[in-house]
Amino acid sequence: MTRAILATLALAAAVHAGTAAPLPTDDEIPGWRRGSVSRIYSGAELFGYINGGSEIFLELGFEELSVQEYRKGDAGFVVEAYEMTDAIAAEAIYLFKGGEDRITSVLPARHSVGRFQLQFQRDRFYVMVNSVSGDEGVVPDLLAFGRAMVSRLPEAPDHGLRSLLPPGWLPGSFRLLRGPLGLQGQVILGEGDLLGWTAAGITAAAADYSASGADGAVRICRVVARYPTPDDAAVALERVQAHLDEYLTPVSHSTRHLLFQDWQQRYGLITVEEGILELTVHWPSPPPVPDTVADGRDETYLPVPDDAAIN
Amino acid sequence: MPHTPYSAMDRSFTLDRREFVRALGTGAAVAGGVVLGGPAFAQEPVATPALPATNIQDFVAVPRGPHAIPGPFPGRVIRVTDSRVLKGDQVRPRVVRHMFSDGITQLTGKSMKDSYRLFFEPGDVVGIKVNPVGPPLINTRLELVDAVIEWLTGCGLPADRIVVWDRFDSMLQSAGYTKERFPGVRIAALQTMAEGGAFLGPDGRHISADNFDSEVFYFVKGVEGKGVRGYKDDEYYLNQHVFNGEYSYFGTLVTREVTKIINLAVYKNTGHGISMATKNLGYGALANTGRLHVPLGLRVNTEVLAAPCLRDRLVLNVIDGIRGQYEDGPMLNEQYVYPYHTLYFGTDPFAMDTVCHHELVAKRKAMGIAVNEHPRFTEYLRYGEELGLGIADLERITVRRITA
Numbered sequence: 001m002t003r004a005i006l007a008t009l010a011l012a013a014a015v016h017a018g019t020a021a022p023l024p025t026d027d028e029i030p031g032w033r034r035g036s037v038s039r040i041y042s043g044a045e046l047f048g049y050i051n052g053g054s055e056i057f058l059e060l061g062f063e064e065l066s067v068q069e070y071r072k073g074d075a076g077f078v079v080e081a082y083e084m085t086d087a088i089a090a091e092a093i094y095l096f097k098g099g100e101d102r103i104t105s106v107l108p109a110r111h112s113v114g115r116f117q118l119q120f121q122r123d124r125f126y127v128m129v130n131s132v133s134g135d136e137g138v139v140p141d142l143l144a145f146g147r148a149m150v151s152r153l154p155e156a157p158d159h160g161l162r163s164l165l166p167p168g169w170l171p172g173s174f175r176l177l178r179g180p181l182g183l184q185g186q187v188i189l190g191e192g193d194l195l196g197w198t199a200a201g202i203t204a205a206a207a208d209y210s211a212s213g214a215d216g217a218v219r220i221c222r223v224v225a226r227y228p229t230p231d232d233a234a235v236a237l238e239r240v241q242a243h244l245d246e247y248l249t250p251v252s253h254s255t256r257h258l259l260f261q262d263w264q265q266r267y268g269l270i271t272v273e274e275g276i277l278e279l280t281v282h283w284p285s286p287p288p289v290p291d292t293v294a295d296g297r298d299e300t301y302l303p304v305p306d307d308a309a310i311n
Numbered sequence: 312m313p314h315t316p317y318s319a320m321d322r323s324f325t326l327d328r329r330e331f332v333r334a335l336g337t338g339a340a341v342a343g344g345v346v347l348g349g350p351a352f353a354q355e356p357v358a359t360p361a362l363p364a365t366n367i368q369d370f371v372a373v374p375r376g377p378h379a380i381p382g383p384f385p386g387r388v389i390r391v392t393d394s395r396v397l398k399g400d401q402v403r404p405r406v407v408r409h410m411f412s413d414g415i416t417q418l419t420g421k422s423m424k425d426s427y428r429l430f431f432e433p434g435d436v437v438g439i440k441v442n443p444v445g446p447p448l449i450n451t452r453l454e455l456v457d458a459v460i461e462w463l464t465g466c467g468l469p470a471d472r473i474v475v476w477d478r479f480d481s482m483l484q485s486a487g488y489t490k491e492r493f494p495g496v497r498i499a500a501l502q503t504m505a506e507g508g509a510f511l512g513p514d515g516r517h518i519s520a521d522n523f524d525s526e527v528f529y530f531v532k533g534v535e536g537k538g539v540r541g542y543k544d545d546e547y548y549l550n551q552h553v554f555n556g557e558y559s560y561f562g563t564l565v566t567r568e569v570t571k572i573i574n575l576a577v578y579k580n581t582g583h584g585i586s587m588a589t590k591n592l593g594y595g596a597l598a599n600t601g602r603l604h605v606p607l608g609l610r611v612n613t614e615v616l617a618a619p620c621l622r623d624r625l626v627l628n629v630i631d632g633i634r635g636q637y638e639d640g641p642m643l644n645e646q647y648v649y650p651y652h653t654l655y656f657g658t659d660p661f662a663m664d665t666v667c668h669h670e671l672v673a674k675r676k677a678m679g680i681a682v683n684e685h686p687r688f689t690e691y692l693r694y695g696e697e698l699g700l701g702i703a704d705l706e707r708i709t710v711r712r713i714t715a
Binding site for chain 1: 638
């Protein structure tokens with residue numbers, strides 16, 4: 001099986017010489033040597049490796065993937081080092097892939113590890129180390145690979161995007177978004193990049209919160225994006241209003257907010273204030289529209305209950 | 312337009328859409344103006360594209376064969392669960408055989424031999440479509456393929472009339488579907504990929520071009536495999552997809568060789584949808600599919616299964632949920648793989664996918680995944696029902712659960 005997988009990798013795409021990825025050298029992890037399979041996929045070549053799964057990489061900002069086989073006796077690892085355009089993109093894809101938002105003494109980078117896979121993020125790299133056998137005995141070596149690679153990479157400065165969100169989000173729910181594909185996990189507002197994040201290089205922060213409603217606790221999602229100017233944020237809202245998805249029904253709106261209901265009778269609210277666009281979705285009842293965004297052109301048709309505040 | 316089940320909002324609380332657009336008035340017009348002449352971030356086109364025309368009506372016009380889906384059991388799904396099927400990482404072949412036997416007999420109400428006679432006839436060549444994506448954890452289990460082959464040969468079908476197949480030869484090999492593993496049975500792929508232009512034969516065509524039937528195709532007007540976003544160049548696309556025009560040709564294996572198909576899909580997601588019974592064939596039986604993802608997405612599953620070469624030959628579907636993957640599929644992501652100990656059986660792939668979609672959504676929610684239940688992720692199933700290919704209304708689907 002191992003031989004077959006590695007043979008397949010060898011056939012999968014064009015071979016290029018050289019790599020900038022922080023790959024371990026032969027015997028840097030004792031006994032592990034590079035195999036014959038080594039490839040680099042640049043830009044959209046990624047489709048040839050992970051097909052439709054590459055869309056989210058490209059949306060977030062993908063530069064190059066280096067794939068390197070390693071062997072130690074009958075055991076085999078395949079390292080996939082995804083070099084993203086910047087450290088935020090790398091963190092975003094790591095979190096999108098479900099990586100745990102933690103750094104431990106075992107590996108000084110965000111990481112998750114199992115018997116078959118280690119994934120971690122450091123600087124501009126998102127890395128997966130795949131164990132072909134899944135043997136428990138090679139997990140320490142998976143982590144050794146991770147430590148060797150992390151040691152070659154600088155620690156990226158804090159991007160500060162977490163501060164866009166209020167504290168108290170549910171563990172494991174923090175995400176970084178750069179376009180409609182990433183946002184799909186929360187809501188589909190309409191076709192295309194209505195919020196203009198991709199074109200403008202805007203990174204939004206998103207997380208889930210526990211909210212109370214008439215029927216008990218519910219999970220709502222909050223997404224916050226900072227635009228270059230207040231006008232930019234206002235235009236994004238107007239575009240959503242003009243091209244709202246057919247399964248969303250507008251409830252009330254103004255130049256600074258849109259309250260809508262989805263097909264499951266849940267509510268969403270978009271507000272813009274001073275260049276900040278905030279989107280909250282999955283409310284079981286209409287959330288209150290802040291006075292600051294309910295301007296003179298506001299048309300509100302719904303009663304606003306007071307039991308929908310975020311805990 | 313939204314389907315009826317999803318438009319049952321209380322309109323007394325909401326603005327009518329036309330009223331909303333009217334109320335936007337100047338605001339919407341301003342937005343439009345800014346889109347055209349405003350800051351760079353607002354210039355991405357947002358118009359909703361119309362669905363491209365396809366040759367679906369050609370498929371529909373062909374009279375249905377005696378074995379056409381949804382087959383003899385529309386809307387019936389058998390769900391067999393046995394926690395003993397996994398011992399650590401190992402799949403227990405004996406338990407798989409029992410689960411398979413239970414599933415078939417419960418589906419048909421007949422013995423295994425009589426069930427065989429229900430689906431197959433003397434002279435049949437049976438194609439077993441596997442899913443080799445995601446080894447070693449979430450591809451179709453080899454032990455399940457063993458059980459199917461044992462059933463077929465035990466009922467008198469010669470092994471050399473069985474073909475285990477997928478689209479790509481390299482994927483079959485990587486997942487362990489080899490001649491050595493399945494002696495006597497043919498292992499076949501629709502195509503290969505080769506490096507550095509080696510995919511082109513002396514005649515300038517893809518070396519796998521003759522594996523596809525130029526007379527049997529899925530046509531999508533105006534959607535070509537040229538300049539497709541995400542591919543390095545058209546040559547790269549051609550290597551992976553054999554053809555790059557408006558036609559997706561079906562494999563000759565499907566159109567001329569096999570007379571019946573058993574579809575062995577895997578229980579896993581793709582984005583907010585699923586990649587199970589309908590997708591395993593919808594994107595696995597023809598070439599030039601890369602062009603279809605963006606404009607048609609899961610709708611391809613439905614229209615391709617309406618093609619007579621699949622519709623009339625697909626007699627049995629099994630979804631392999633011995634392990635499942637609830638997020639980041641269809642590729643392997645270990646942290647989302649879980650032991651599920653379950654096999655699903657049916658002749659109706661749309662009923663099976665409807666059930667499995669709902670069950671996987673429930674699993675995803677339970678695991679804290681942000682699930683988007685937008686109707687666009689299940690529209691293809693309702694479309695399949697409209698075309699008479701299966702049942703997608705849960706109220707009309709019967710799920711029989713068997714737990715060992």
